[in-house]
Amino acid sequence: MQTAWGANEHKNKQASLSRQKRRESVVGYTFIAPSVILLLVFLVLPFLLAVLFSFTKFNLLRPDKIQFNGLDNYMLLFQDSLFYKSLFNTLYFTVIVVPVQSAVAFMLALLVNQQLKLRNVYRIAYFSPVVTSMTVIAILWISLYNPNEGLINSALNFFGIPKQPFLRSADQAMHSIIFMSVWQAAGYQMMIFLAGLQGISKDIYEASSIDGANRFQQLRFITIPSLYNVTVFVLTITTIQAVKLFVQPYIMTNGGPENTTRTLALLIYQQGFQFRNAGYASAISVIFFLIVVVISFSMKKFFRDK
């Protein structure tokens, strides 16, 4: 009797345990369901469709007239000089903005990581462009870059430098956008560096200054090596941000002059929505996605191997 009862209890316990487990599973699925459904419909599905569309020819507004055309879009793409130009511009922007912006951010972080009375004021100054939306900043800087009546040309004039055409010139337009973008986003990376700096133990600095290390030696041998991981993170997110360049050229130059500021994101937008080549634009999107993936993975690998 007793053993039977014990076995029964054991069985009951197991049953209730597995019931509890099942109940927890049901709860788990219910909790993730809203997010998962939304992500499936508005992230995974569009992603798959982008791949599918890249093998078709159709007008976005007439999806009933969709036609498969195999690899035609890709063939076209690899012969399109505008695509290469946009790819080049995108990479050019990235290759310059990433190191410059990270270096400026690092320097700013060093500058505000001290016991200075006004350091919160400085921090807010560096950070205020980050909070301001890119649309506002782009419009503001069109005015600043105005070749005739802009603030920057007036300032240059003050130092005896002749007027510059900035956004109106094929040589200067991209550099003008780069300069503005560094100004806009350096404060963001500064905050990340700052958190990294504050994570370094003060004892190391004290010990090294007892040993006679000067400030530059401390920077070279303590600060910079300690920030390795933070730097990798900053470089990675800045790169991924940079290859998406869109709002600045869209508002400021519309890709001109002479296509010198046309980027991949801008090309996708123009092909898809202005020229209505949804298939072709999707092919560019797929290439664009692959570039982002390759960059992030190779950066991860490169820095991990070091």
Place this chain on the structure above:
Amino acid sequence: MTDRTAKLVQNIANIIMSLLFITPLLWMVVSSFKPETQIFADLSSLKALLPLNFTFDNYIAAFDRIPMMKYLFNSLFYVTVTCISGLAVNSICGYALAKLQFKGREFVLMAVIALMIVPFESILMPMYFIVNSLKWVDTWYALIVPFVANCFSIFMFRQFFMDVPNEILESAAIDGSSPMKTFISIVVPLSGPVFATVFILDYINHWGDFMWPILVTTGESLRNIQLGIQTFFTLPPVYYGQIMATLTFTTVPIIILFFMLQKYYVQGITSAGIKG
């Protein structure tokens, strides 16, 4: 170098850099309160950065030409709804991924992390196709629904909830509290900071929405504030004072929000950096 001279050098460097960083925005705000002719007259001297001949005329004139208030409310409305619904949906998902046991949990987590890399620009075309098929173009749904679930937010929540002690959850379960009740009445009240962080990161992000609203708000009625100022900028006659007034006006709400939640915003940026 003594500490004192070092400090002096640092202060001077900071002052120069701060001025460089703040001048464009200062000029924007100051010019918005100046008569048009004064803006250009002052351009070549330091007077460009001083609020001389203070006036509200630019604001009055600009507001007369475009419905700025409407754009402001449009933006406030859809961004707020997106972010609040996002908090609900993403927090509960992050909680399940952190604390509940179910088959496929690890897979979902990996998928959420992997999907963070998909740039919006690369799915723009099919996204429009889907929204158009749902007949959502020129409705609030188009601006809100696709952006409620957010992989980065889910991940932030999950990381935060991982640190909630299991004992609290277990004792609540023993007391007969359902998982949903435990989440709402015990976990959420403990998690103010992560909610604030996700909220402000998301808010600043969507406040700047530009590419998507161009596509899905074809009419005037749902136009957001970024699109509003951009159309105004291209609308002749161009008056700098009025443009600066609209730019300043657009920036004010986000600056207020930033100062209210500054601590959490910085925490959000930096925690992603240190953990990631």
